[in-house]
Amino acid sequence: MRTKTALIHGGKTTDPLTGAVTPPIYQTSTYKQDGIGNLREGYEYSRTANPTRTALETLIADIEGGASGFAFGSGMAAISTILMLMKSGDHVIVGSDVYGGTYRVFNRVFQSLGLEATFVDTADTQAVREALQPNTKMIYVETPTNPLLNVTDMRLIRAIADEADVLFVVDNTFMTPYFQNPIELGADYVLHSATKYLGGHSDVVAGLVVARTEELGERLAFLQNSVGAVLGPQDSFLVVRGIKTLAVRMEAIEANALALVDYLTKHEAVSRVLHPSVGSEEAKRVHLSQARGFGGMIAFDVGSAEAAELVVAKTKYFTLAESLGAVESLISVPARMTHASIPAERRLELGITDGLVRISVGLEDVQDLIEDLEQALATVATIPN
Template structure:
């Protein structure tokens, strides 16, 4: 029987221990497994290669993203790095010009050391993507929405371009999660998550995820995952399974809060601009004055001034010195990541409490300047 996504989430990891009927998924801490005989296996030999708790998580990830296979990694960047192992020296990837600073840092390092080439393009413009392609192009890598400027890309349009050129489409779906967007159903070949963020949702687990379409990619990622060994612990896998059960509820509340706060910020005189795609729990905004940024951040009490995102607690991040500090200043400013920009991960707190804090701080900044 086919179930709705919310039902699948609530049932994540259930009925995985028929011997006891345990409702909560068991945590299999064993790193080694007994072989019945030569050439015989229970399906588990060594925990780096496969672990029952991780298997339950990976099956859930594939199901939620409507992919064929799921792979769990020790962090989002480990997941990105694993996907890049699909390519060789001289290969070129077309990449969103506005993207997470950690991805930019990794791309730059690999470009210097391995001969991979990365071409940065405004992927919200399909024609620009098409024009950027060369005979060396092997994949298109996009964030949608982008981090931190919240630009959405037409995934179906980019997928059409990728298919027509026989190259891969890779989508980082961290911000929207499978609740709001399922890129594989739109034509993507690979989906990546920093599972630390919304999938984990509680700021207590570091993990990454890759979901693939088709047997060939699944076989390649299986080999890469086993070879690299950057897998999450059984406890981290269990924490993610637990968190997935409430993903739909969390995203619904975070989104409703973000929509209300985006409207509030847009109307406040201390705010120059609000960047919000209309859905999801992430938004960015620019203050009218750069000198207000440290004052604003120092006066936060309920909202945390911290890196990361997607948790039940609200976070505000300063990309200039935190998530995007490794991107050269000229490049940051060219795409719009200026020193007045703040990124807001809206949590599940009561929206009025969040708005009251923002209003108090912003009103104070305007009042002091008058």
């Protein structure tokens, strides 16, 4: 089954009782048992399993090519549950410019529980090897990264993970299963903030994880049930609905993004444009060896915090907001929004400058988006030197 077909026909999304082609919303907390321990279809309590959540979990497992899927109340709940696979004293290697919430949960939550983390550029495999410690148990990467769109060679990280006998986890939120499938490249767990492209309509907060093997899935299933940060049935329904249109949305979003990249790279007010399509030749080679597209996330630098503030204030079709992956185009300043939890000196060291603007390209007419950026960028010229 090819990807477009799997997005629509994958998982257990047809109701076995009625034949409904859309999974019903089973708004129930508990289930009648036909005798003690005699469960109907294995359902006992909705923290453990719910038919609407099962529809989503089997669907994401199918389209990511894994053994089992898990739906959580948010992307951060999914990440936190993955980190609960670790114990006090364990060490994790983490990509250097991950999402600010991921950085925060490592540094301000799990560090206090005894988990050690080293942040390195995972595109530099030598740096990853040098970061290995006797207590290293996991390598955690985003590719491309948020917000600098850096690319990590997942095959090389898998080889390092094998040598060190550690787990390999990939956040696939930016690329989605339509463009990239990390499990095929050796990831043990792949996760998504399903709030973003998978939901796709700015109307749900959710997180998803797919495990490569049944054994890895059993470990996560125990934690999901024990900790209980599960996704509710209505939100599960919304994510299933969003996934069914993922292919057509991602194709249109990418087409718009490529046109905007071409426009931005030629604009005199923009000092750099970050997108997998315009990275170094080596980064593009690696990306195209493991992905089927470039995606819809773009970052560009306008030189200063003042210029960035003017640009986001003047846009009309780009909505100033957190998040990404929706049908509407969104714009943000990472240093002051999504990555504000990272210390300023660390942001500058990574290249997350005060003038960096991040856009999540939507489905509007691309000419309207270009004209919107044109009039917003024109204000940058009014800033005194």
